Amino acid sequence: MTKRRVHLTFTGKLVEEPILWQLSQTFDLIFNIRQADFTEGIGWIMAELEGDPQRLENGIKWLEDRGVQVAPIEQDVVS
Protein backbone atom coordinates (compact mmCIF):
# COMPACT_ATOMS: atom_id res chain seq x y z
CA MET A 1 0.00 0.00 0.00
CA THR A 2 1.23 3.48 -0.85
CA LYS A 3 -0.01 6.88 0.24
CA ARG A 4 -0.02 10.05 -1.84
CA ARG A 5 -1.01 13.52 -0.67
CA VAL A 6 -2.52 15.48 -3.50
CA HIS A 7 -4.03 18.84 -4.30
CA LEU A 8 -6.79 18.51 -6.89
CA THR A 9 -8.38 21.36 -8.81
CA PHE A 10 -11.70 20.92 -10.60
CA THR A 11 -13.16 23.32 -13.12
CA GLY A 12 -16.27 23.52 -15.27
CA LYS A 13 -18.73 20.66 -14.98
CA LEU A 14 -16.17 18.43 -13.23
CA VAL A 15 -17.14 20.36 -10.12
CA GLU A 16 -20.53 18.64 -10.05
CA GLU A 17 -19.34 15.09 -10.66
CA PRO A 18 -18.64 12.52 -7.91
CA ILE A 19 -15.13 12.02 -9.22
CA LEU A 20 -13.42 10.88 -6.04
CA TRP A 21 -16.10 8.29 -5.48
CA GLN A 22 -15.63 7.00 -9.04
CA LEU A 23 -11.85 7.00 -8.50
CA SER A 24 -12.11 4.98 -5.35
CA GLN A 25 -14.53 2.48 -6.93
CA THR A 26 -12.57 2.03 -10.14
CA PHE A 27 -9.06 1.81 -8.70
CA ASP A 28 -9.82 0.44 -5.24
CA LEU A 29 -8.31 3.47 -3.49
CA ILE A 30 -9.07 4.90 -0.08
CA PHE A 31 -9.35 8.66 0.05
CA ASN A 32 -9.25 10.93 3.04
CA ILE A 33 -10.20 14.56 2.45
CA ARG A 34 -8.46 17.11 4.70
CA GLN A 35 -9.58 20.42 3.21
CA ALA A 36 -11.74 21.51 0.32
CA ASP A 37 -13.40 24.58 -1.13
CA PHE A 38 -15.91 24.85 -3.93
CA THR A 39 -17.81 27.66 -5.56
CA GLU A 40 -19.52 27.98 -8.88
CA GLY A 41 -17.39 26.49 -11.64
CA ILE A 42 -14.27 25.83 -9.60
CA GLY A 43 -13.10 23.93 -6.56
CA TRP A 44 -10.18 22.16 -4.94
CA ILE A 45 -9.60 19.28 -2.58
CA MET A 46 -6.58 18.34 -0.49
CA ALA A 47 -6.64 14.62 0.15
CA GLU A 48 -4.57 11.59 0.94
CA LEU A 49 -5.01 8.68 -1.45
CA GLU A 50 -4.01 5.18 -0.41
CA GLY A 51 -3.84 1.94 -2.32
CA ASP A 52 -1.80 -0.41 -4.45
CA PRO A 53 1.11 1.59 -5.99
CA GLN A 54 0.25 0.72 -9.60
CA ARG A 55 -3.45 1.42 -9.12
CA LEU A 56 -2.57 4.70 -7.47
CA GLU A 57 -0.53 5.71 -10.52
CA ASN A 58 -3.31 4.62 -12.85
CA GLY A 59 -5.88 6.46 -10.77
CA ILE A 60 -3.95 9.70 -10.91
CA LYS A 61 -3.52 9.32 -14.64
CA TRP A 62 -7.28 8.74 -14.92
CA LEU A 63 -7.97 11.93 -12.95
CA GLU A 64 -5.70 13.92 -15.25
CA ASP A 65 -7.32 12.43 -18.35
CA ARG A 66 -10.66 13.59 -17.02
CA GLY A 67 -9.28 17.14 -16.78
CA VAL A 68 -8.59 17.30 -13.06
CA GLN A 69 -5.38 19.21 -12.23
CA VAL A 70 -3.34 16.98 -9.93
CA ALA A 71 -0.49 18.54 -7.91
CA PRO A 72 1.48 17.69 -4.80
CA ILE A 73 -0.09 19.21 -1.66
CA GLU A 74 2.65 21.83 -1.70
CA GLN A 75 1.26 22.79 -5.17
CA ASP A 76 4.11 24.32 -7.20
CA VAL A 77 7.39 23.60 -5.47
CA VAL A 78 9.49 25.06 -8.27
CA SER A 79 10.26 28.72 -7.55
Add this chain to the structure above:
Amino acid sequence: MATVRGLKCRECGRPYPADPLHVCEFCFGPLEVDYDYDRLRGTLTRKAIESGPPSIWRYRALLPIEGDPAVGLHCGMTPLVRAKNLARALGMREVYVKNDTVNHPSFSFKDRVVAVAITKALEFDFKVVACASTGNLANAVAAHAAEGGLQSFVFMPADLEQGKVIGTLIYSPTLVAVEGNYDEVNRLCSEVADKYRWAFVNINIRPYYAEGSKTFGYEIAEQLGWRTPQHIVVPAAGGSLVIKIWKGLKEFERLGLLSGPCATRMHLAQAEGCGPIVTAIKENSEIIKPVKPRTIAKSLAIGNPADGYYAYKVVKGSGGHGEHASDDEIVEGMKLLASTEGIFAETAGGVTVAAAKRLIEQGRIPRDESLVLCITGNGLKTQEAVAPSLKVSLQIKPTLRSFDESMTSHGIEVTPRNLS
Protein backbone atom coordinates in the same frame (compact mmCIF):
# COMPACT_ATOMS: atom_id res chain seq x y z
CA MET B 1 17.58 36.29 21.61
CA ALA B 2 15.52 33.19 20.88
CA THR B 3 12.04 34.44 20.18
CA VAL B 4 10.74 31.52 18.14
CA ARG B 5 8.03 29.58 19.93
CA GLY B 6 7.79 26.92 17.24
CA LEU B 7 5.73 26.37 14.11
CA LYS B 8 2.00 26.80 13.78
CA CYS B 9 -0.53 25.71 11.15
CA ARG B 10 -1.84 28.68 9.24
CA GLU B 11 -5.22 26.98 8.77
CA CYS B 12 -6.09 25.21 12.01
CA GLY B 13 -3.58 26.83 14.39
CA ARG B 14 -2.12 23.55 15.69
CA PRO B 15 1.36 24.06 17.19
CA TYR B 16 4.42 22.11 16.03
CA PRO B 17 8.03 22.09 17.24
CA ALA B 18 10.61 24.15 15.32
CA ASP B 19 11.68 21.18 13.17
CA PRO B 20 12.11 20.74 9.41
CA LEU B 21 8.36 20.40 8.82
CA HIS B 22 6.16 22.27 6.40
CA VAL B 23 2.62 20.90 6.40
CA CYS B 24 0.10 20.24 9.10
CA GLU B 25 -0.50 16.52 9.57
CA PHE B 26 -4.17 17.13 10.30
CA CYS B 27 -5.39 19.59 7.70
CA PHE B 28 -2.41 19.70 5.29
CA GLY B 29 -2.27 23.48 5.78
CA PRO B 30 1.11 25.25 5.57
CA LEU B 31 3.15 25.75 8.74
CA GLU B 32 4.44 29.15 9.75
CA VAL B 33 7.01 30.32 12.32
CA ASP B 34 5.41 31.54 15.54
CA TYR B 35 7.24 34.27 17.54
CA ASP B 36 6.94 35.52 21.06
CA TYR B 37 6.34 39.20 20.21
CA ASP B 38 5.76 40.21 23.81
CA ARG B 39 9.37 39.42 24.58
CA LEU B 40 10.50 41.73 21.78
CA ARG B 41 8.33 44.70 22.63
CA GLY B 42 10.49 47.34 24.23
CA THR B 43 13.80 45.50 23.65
CA LEU B 44 13.72 45.57 19.87
CA THR B 45 14.00 49.32 19.33
CA ARG B 46 14.88 51.46 16.30
CA LYS B 47 18.22 52.16 17.93
CA ALA B 48 18.98 48.49 18.45
CA ILE B 49 18.23 47.80 14.79
CA GLU B 50 20.18 50.82 13.53
CA SER B 51 23.26 49.75 15.45
CA GLY B 52 23.19 46.30 13.83
CA PRO B 53 25.13 45.23 10.72
CA PRO B 54 24.23 46.75 7.31
CA SER B 55 22.54 43.52 6.21
CA ILE B 56 19.35 41.51 6.77
CA TRP B 57 20.88 40.34 10.05
CA ARG B 58 20.12 43.66 11.73
CA TYR B 59 16.60 42.16 11.99
CA ARG B 60 17.74 38.79 13.31
CA ALA B 61 15.52 39.02 16.39
CA LEU B 62 12.64 38.65 13.92
CA LEU B 63 14.25 35.84 11.93
CA PRO B 64 13.92 32.14 12.85
CA ILE B 65 17.54 31.30 13.61
CA GLU B 66 18.92 30.26 17.00
CA GLY B 67 22.66 30.91 16.70
CA ASP B 68 24.69 33.33 14.61
CA PRO B 69 24.06 33.65 10.89
CA ALA B 70 26.32 31.19 9.08
CA VAL B 71 26.11 32.36 5.45
CA GLY B 72 25.02 35.44 3.51
CA LEU B 73 26.51 37.94 5.92
CA HIS B 74 26.34 40.73 3.32
CA CYS B 75 22.82 40.08 2.12
CA GLY B 76 20.24 42.86 2.11
CA MET B 77 20.23 46.57 2.94
CA THR B 78 20.03 47.18 -0.80
CA PRO B 79 19.39 50.75 -1.98
CA LEU B 80 15.95 52.35 -1.75
CA VAL B 81 16.26 54.75 -4.65
CA ARG B 82 14.18 57.93 -4.88
CA ALA B 83 13.25 57.50 -8.54
CA LYS B 84 12.57 61.05 -9.72
CA ASN B 85 12.98 60.38 -13.44
CA LEU B 86 10.79 57.30 -13.37
CA ALA B 87 8.22 59.19 -11.31
CA ARG B 88 8.10 61.89 -13.98
CA ALA B 89 7.70 59.28 -16.71
CA LEU B 90 4.85 57.65 -14.80
CA GLY B 91 3.23 60.96 -13.89
CA MET B 92 3.72 60.34 -10.18
CA ARG B 93 4.94 62.58 -7.40
CA GLU B 94 6.84 60.16 -5.16
CA VAL B 95 8.26 56.87 -6.42
CA TYR B 96 10.97 54.68 -4.87
CA VAL B 97 12.70 51.65 -6.27
CA LYS B 98 13.73 48.99 -3.76
CA ASN B 99 16.68 47.74 -5.72
CA ASP B 100 17.44 44.07 -5.13
CA THR B 101 19.15 43.79 -8.52
CA VAL B 102 22.30 44.43 -6.47
CA ASN B 103 21.57 42.06 -3.62
CA HIS B 104 24.53 40.01 -2.42
CA PRO B 105 25.77 37.49 -3.49
CA SER B 106 23.57 36.39 -6.40
CA PHE B 107 21.69 39.54 -7.46
CA SER B 108 18.10 38.81 -6.51
CA PHE B 109 15.86 38.96 -3.46
CA LYS B 110 16.20 35.17 -3.20
CA ASP B 111 19.50 35.72 -1.37
CA ARG B 112 17.37 36.91 1.57
CA VAL B 113 15.35 33.71 1.85
CA VAL B 114 18.28 31.44 1.14
CA ALA B 115 20.63 33.08 3.67
CA VAL B 116 18.04 32.26 6.32
CA ALA B 117 17.24 28.78 4.92
CA ILE B 118 20.85 27.64 4.73
CA THR B 119 21.73 29.00 8.14
CA LYS B 120 18.74 27.01 9.39
CA ALA B 121 19.78 23.90 7.42
CA LEU B 122 23.17 24.06 9.16
CA GLU B 123 21.46 24.43 12.53
CA PHE B 124 19.42 21.31 11.72
CA ASP B 125 22.70 19.60 10.78
CA PHE B 126 21.74 18.77 7.19
CA LYS B 127 24.66 17.89 4.92
CA VAL B 128 22.85 18.42 1.62
CA VAL B 129 20.67 21.28 0.47
CA ALA B 130 18.43 21.32 -2.58
CA CYS B 131 15.87 23.36 -4.47
CA ALA B 132 13.62 23.26 -7.48
CA SER B 133 13.96 26.51 -9.31
CA THR B 134 13.20 28.70 -12.28
CA GLY B 135 16.61 30.36 -11.83
CA ASN B 136 17.06 32.94 -9.11
CA LEU B 137 16.57 30.47 -6.30
CA ALA B 138 19.02 28.11 -8.01
CA ASN B 139 21.68 30.85 -8.14
CA ALA B 140 21.16 31.72 -4.48
CA VAL B 141 21.14 28.13 -3.20
CA ALA B 142 24.26 27.13 -5.13
CA ALA B 143 26.14 30.23 -3.96
CA HIS B 144 25.18 29.97 -0.29
CA ALA B 145 25.75 26.19 -0.22
CA ALA B 146 29.27 26.80 -1.51
CA GLU B 147 29.83 29.37 1.21
CA GLY B 148 28.42 27.06 3.88
CA GLY B 149 30.44 24.06 2.68
CA LEU B 150 27.33 22.02 1.91
CA GLN B 151 26.66 19.73 -1.00
CA SER B 152 23.84 21.05 -3.19
CA PHE B 153 21.36 19.73 -5.73
CA VAL B 154 19.55 22.16 -7.97
CA PHE B 155 16.65 21.02 -10.18
CA MET B 156 15.74 23.27 -13.10
CA PRO B 157 13.45 22.99 -16.10
CA ALA B 158 15.73 22.31 -19.10
CA ASP B 159 14.75 25.45 -21.06
CA LEU B 160 15.95 28.25 -18.76
CA GLU B 161 17.96 31.37 -19.61
CA GLN B 162 21.72 30.94 -20.06
CA GLY B 163 22.44 33.56 -17.41
CA LYS B 164 20.59 31.56 -14.80
CA VAL B 165 22.21 28.27 -15.78
CA ILE B 166 25.77 29.64 -15.84
CA GLY B 167 25.06 31.69 -12.72
CA THR B 168 24.26 28.40 -10.95
CA LEU B 169 26.87 26.04 -12.43
CA ILE B 170 29.77 28.29 -11.52
CA TYR B 171 29.30 27.42 -7.83
CA SER B 172 29.70 23.68 -8.58
CA PRO B 173 26.36 22.31 -7.40
CA THR B 174 24.89 19.20 -9.00
CA LEU B 175 22.60 20.88 -11.49
CA VAL B 176 19.84 18.61 -12.72
CA ALA B 177 18.21 19.90 -15.91
CA VAL B 178 14.87 18.13 -16.07
CA GLU B 179 13.42 17.44 -19.50
CA GLY B 180 9.73 17.46 -19.03
CA ASN B 181 6.81 19.77 -18.89
CA TYR B 182 6.44 22.03 -15.94
CA ASP B 183 4.05 19.79 -14.03
CA GLU B 184 6.36 16.81 -14.43
CA VAL B 185 9.34 18.76 -13.09
CA ASN B 186 7.21 19.86 -10.19
CA ARG B 187 5.98 16.39 -9.33
CA LEU B 188 9.46 14.91 -9.60
CA CYS B 189 10.89 17.46 -7.17
CA SER B 190 8.14 16.84 -4.66
CA GLU B 191 8.93 13.09 -4.84
CA VAL B 192 12.68 13.69 -4.51
CA ALA B 193 12.05 15.84 -1.45
CA ASP B 194 10.01 13.02 0.05
CA LYS B 195 12.62 10.36 -0.60
CA TYR B 196 15.89 11.99 0.48
CA ARG B 197 16.77 13.52 3.81
CA TRP B 198 17.89 16.83 2.38
CA ALA B 199 17.18 20.41 3.30
CA PHE B 200 14.91 21.26 0.37
CA VAL B 201 14.84 24.99 0.96
CA ASN B 202 11.43 25.68 -0.56
CA ILE B 203 9.82 22.44 0.63
CA ASN B 204 10.73 21.09 4.08
CA ILE B 205 12.62 24.25 5.12
CA ARG B 206 9.95 26.52 3.63
CA PRO B 207 8.54 27.96 6.87
CA TYR B 208 12.01 29.29 7.80
CA TYR B 209 13.05 30.15 4.25
CA ALA B 210 9.97 32.27 3.60
CA GLU B 211 10.62 34.41 6.68
CA GLY B 212 13.71 35.84 4.95
CA SER B 213 11.42 37.84 2.65
CA LYS B 214 10.16 39.89 5.59
CA THR B 215 13.48 41.76 5.48
CA PHE B 216 12.44 43.26 2.14
CA GLY B 217 9.58 44.96 3.97
CA TYR B 218 11.60 45.89 7.06
CA GLU B 219 14.18 47.65 4.90
CA ILE B 220 11.55 49.61 2.98
CA ALA B 221 10.11 50.91 6.25
CA GLU B 222 13.44 51.67 7.88
CA GLN B 223 14.87 53.34 4.76
CA LEU B 224 11.78 55.53 4.47
CA GLY B 225 12.50 56.80 7.97
CA TRP B 226 10.40 54.27 9.92
CA ARG B 227 7.22 54.78 7.95
CA THR B 228 5.47 52.83 5.24
CA PRO B 229 4.53 54.08 1.76
CA GLN B 230 0.93 54.40 0.60
CA HIS B 231 1.44 51.80 -2.11
CA ILE B 232 3.79 48.90 -2.78
CA VAL B 233 3.79 46.93 -6.04
CA VAL B 234 5.18 43.41 -5.65
CA PRO B 235 5.84 40.81 -8.36
CA ALA B 236 4.43 37.37 -7.55
CA ALA B 237 5.23 33.81 -8.50
CA GLY B 238 4.20 31.51 -5.65
CA GLY B 239 2.89 34.53 -3.75
CA SER B 240 5.18 34.30 -0.73
CA LEU B 241 7.07 37.59 -1.13
CA VAL B 242 3.99 39.81 -0.97
CA ILE B 243 2.71 38.02 2.12
CA LYS B 244 6.02 38.34 3.92
CA ILE B 245 6.56 42.02 3.05
CA TRP B 246 3.14 42.66 4.55
CA LYS B 247 3.90 40.51 7.59
CA GLY B 248 7.15 42.46 8.09
CA LEU B 249 5.39 45.83 7.99
CA LYS B 250 2.70 44.60 10.37
CA GLU B 251 5.30 43.27 12.81
CA PHE B 252 7.04 46.66 12.83
CA GLU B 253 3.68 48.30 13.51
CA ARG B 254 2.90 45.88 16.32
CA LEU B 255 6.32 46.41 17.92
CA GLY B 256 5.83 50.18 17.87
CA LEU B 257 8.68 50.80 15.45
CA LEU B 258 6.70 52.86 12.91
CA SER B 259 5.93 56.57 13.11
CA GLY B 260 2.29 56.04 12.18
CA PRO B 261 -0.08 53.19 11.39
CA CYS B 262 0.71 50.95 8.44
CA ALA B 263 -1.93 51.88 5.86
CA THR B 264 -0.07 50.57 2.84
CA ARG B 265 -2.00 49.14 -0.06
CA MET B 266 -0.28 46.05 -1.43
CA HIS B 267 -0.62 45.57 -5.20
CA LEU B 268 0.35 42.46 -7.10
CA ALA B 269 2.13 42.24 -10.48
CA GLN B 270 2.07 39.14 -12.68
CA ALA B 271 2.54 38.37 -16.36
CA GLU B 272 -0.47 37.94 -18.63
CA GLY B 273 0.92 34.54 -19.65
CA CYS B 274 1.01 33.39 -16.02
CA GLY B 275 -1.05 35.52 -13.70
CA PRO B 276 -3.42 33.25 -11.78
CA ILE B 277 -3.35 35.28 -8.55
CA VAL B 278 -3.96 38.59 -10.31
CA THR B 279 -6.78 36.98 -12.29
CA ALA B 280 -8.35 35.84 -9.01
CA ILE B 281 -7.99 39.37 -7.60
CA LYS B 282 -9.67 40.87 -10.65
CA GLU B 283 -12.48 38.31 -10.50
CA ASN B 284 -12.90 38.44 -6.71
CA SER B 285 -12.40 34.69 -6.53
CA GLU B 286 -10.74 33.23 -3.45
CA ILE B 287 -10.06 30.08 -5.42
CA ILE B 288 -7.04 30.37 -7.66
CA LYS B 289 -7.37 28.63 -10.99
CA PRO B 290 -4.06 26.98 -12.06
CA VAL B 291 -2.68 27.98 -15.47
CA LYS B 292 -0.04 26.68 -17.87
CA PRO B 293 2.71 29.33 -17.84
CA ARG B 294 3.56 31.06 -21.11
CA THR B 295 5.59 34.21 -20.54
CA ILE B 296 9.08 35.63 -20.95
CA ALA B 297 9.02 36.33 -17.19
CA LYS B 298 10.23 32.82 -16.39
CA SER B 299 11.07 33.65 -12.78
CA LEU B 300 7.37 34.33 -12.21
CA ALA B 301 6.11 31.35 -14.21
CA ILE B 302 4.37 29.50 -11.38
CA GLY B 303 1.04 28.17 -12.60
CA ASN B 304 -0.35 26.68 -9.37
CA PRO B 305 0.94 29.05 -6.68
CA ALA B 306 1.30 27.53 -3.21
CA ASP B 307 0.57 30.81 -1.43
CA GLY B 308 -1.91 32.17 -3.95
CA TYR B 309 -4.85 32.22 -1.56
CA TYR B 310 -2.91 34.00 1.20
CA ALA B 311 -1.45 36.48 -1.29
CA TYR B 312 -5.00 37.18 -2.51
CA LYS B 313 -6.07 37.82 1.08
CA VAL B 314 -3.19 40.23 1.77
CA VAL B 315 -3.87 42.25 -1.36
CA LYS B 316 -7.62 42.45 -0.82
CA GLY B 317 -7.28 43.03 2.90
CA SER B 318 -4.91 45.95 2.40
CA GLY B 319 -7.18 47.60 -0.18
CA GLY B 320 -4.77 46.90 -3.03
CA HIS B 321 -5.33 45.46 -6.48
CA GLY B 322 -3.44 43.53 -9.13
CA GLU B 323 -2.46 43.91 -12.77
CA HIS B 324 -1.06 41.77 -15.55
CA ALA B 325 1.70 42.72 -17.98
CA SER B 326 1.99 41.44 -21.55
CA ASP B 327 5.37 40.28 -22.86
CA ASP B 328 5.76 43.54 -24.82
CA GLU B 329 4.91 45.60 -21.76
CA ILE B 330 7.45 43.64 -19.73
CA VAL B 331 10.22 44.53 -22.17
CA GLU B 332 9.05 48.17 -22.23
CA GLY B 333 9.02 48.20 -18.44
CA MET B 334 12.59 46.92 -18.27
CA LYS B 335 13.70 49.59 -20.74
CA LEU B 336 11.84 52.34 -18.93
CA LEU B 337 13.44 51.53 -15.58
CA ALA B 338 16.89 51.32 -17.15
CA SER B 339 16.61 54.48 -19.21
CA THR B 340 15.14 56.60 -16.41
CA GLU B 341 16.99 55.30 -13.34
CA GLY B 342 20.01 53.42 -14.64
CA ILE B 343 18.75 50.16 -13.14
CA PHE B 344 18.83 47.01 -15.25
CA ALA B 345 16.23 44.64 -13.82
CA GLU B 346 15.27 41.19 -14.99
CA THR B 347 11.89 40.38 -16.53
CA ALA B 348 10.19 40.32 -13.11
CA GLY B 349 11.18 44.00 -12.75
CA GLY B 350 9.59 44.70 -16.13
CA VAL B 351 6.40 43.05 -14.91
CA THR B 352 6.39 45.25 -11.81
CA VAL B 353 6.96 48.50 -13.68
CA ALA B 354 4.38 47.62 -16.34
CA ALA B 355 1.74 46.57 -13.81
CA ALA B 356 2.37 49.75 -11.77
CA LYS B 357 1.89 51.81 -14.93
CA ARG B 358 -1.48 50.19 -15.55
CA LEU B 359 -2.56 50.68 -11.93
CA ILE B 360 -1.58 54.35 -12.08
CA GLU B 361 -3.46 54.87 -15.34
CA GLN B 362 -6.55 53.25 -13.81
CA GLY B 363 -6.37 55.59 -10.83
CA ARG B 364 -5.87 52.71 -8.40
CA ILE B 365 -2.57 54.28 -7.44
CA PRO B 366 -3.32 58.03 -7.24
CA ARG B 367 -0.62 60.22 -8.76
CA ASP B 368 -0.02 62.26 -5.61
CA GLU B 369 0.55 59.27 -3.32
CA SER B 370 3.81 57.52 -2.45
CA LEU B 371 4.75 54.33 -4.25
CA VAL B 372 7.50 51.73 -3.78
CA LEU B 373 8.30 49.34 -6.62
CA CYS B 374 9.85 46.03 -5.62
CA ILE B 375 12.59 45.31 -8.12
CA THR B 376 13.68 41.82 -7.25
CA GLY B 377 16.28 40.55 -9.73
CA ASN B 378 19.11 41.58 -12.06
CA GLY B 379 18.71 42.08 -15.80
CA LEU B 380 22.04 40.54 -16.71
CA LYS B 381 20.45 37.17 -15.95
CA THR B 382 17.66 37.49 -18.51
CA GLN B 383 19.32 39.22 -21.44
CA GLU B 384 17.47 37.03 -23.95
CA ALA B 385 14.27 38.88 -23.12
CA VAL B 386 15.49 42.27 -24.30
CA ALA B 387 18.27 41.35 -26.75
CA PRO B 388 16.00 41.11 -29.84
CA SER B 389 14.72 44.64 -29.31
CA LEU B 390 18.10 46.29 -28.74
CA LYS B 391 20.63 47.10 -31.40
CA VAL B 392 23.96 48.89 -31.66
CA SER B 393 23.22 52.57 -32.18
CA LEU B 394 25.78 53.45 -34.86
CA GLN B 395 28.12 51.23 -36.84
CA ILE B 396 30.94 53.19 -38.48
CA LYS B 397 34.40 53.11 -40.11
CA PRO B 398 37.20 54.24 -37.77
CA THR B 399 37.17 57.82 -39.08
CA LEU B 400 35.76 61.06 -37.77
CA ARG B 401 34.02 61.60 -41.09
CA SER B 402 32.20 58.28 -40.88
CA PHE B 403 31.17 59.10 -37.34
CA ASP B 404 29.81 62.54 -38.25
CA GLU B 405 27.95 61.19 -41.28
CA SER B 406 26.43 58.42 -39.27
CA MET B 407 25.29 60.88 -36.61
CA THR B 408 23.67 63.08 -39.23
CA SER B 409 21.97 60.18 -41.00
CA HIS B 410 20.53 58.98 -37.68
CA GLY B 411 19.32 62.48 -36.83
CA ILE B 412 21.47 62.76 -33.69
CA GLU B 413 22.15 66.40 -32.91
CA VAL B 414 25.09 67.47 -30.76
CA THR B 415 26.91 70.79 -30.56
CA PRO B 416 30.62 70.61 -31.36
CA ARG B 417 33.01 72.29 -28.97
CA ASN B 418 33.86 75.85 -29.99
CA LEU B 419 37.41 75.60 -31.30
CA SER B 420 38.09 79.30 -32.05
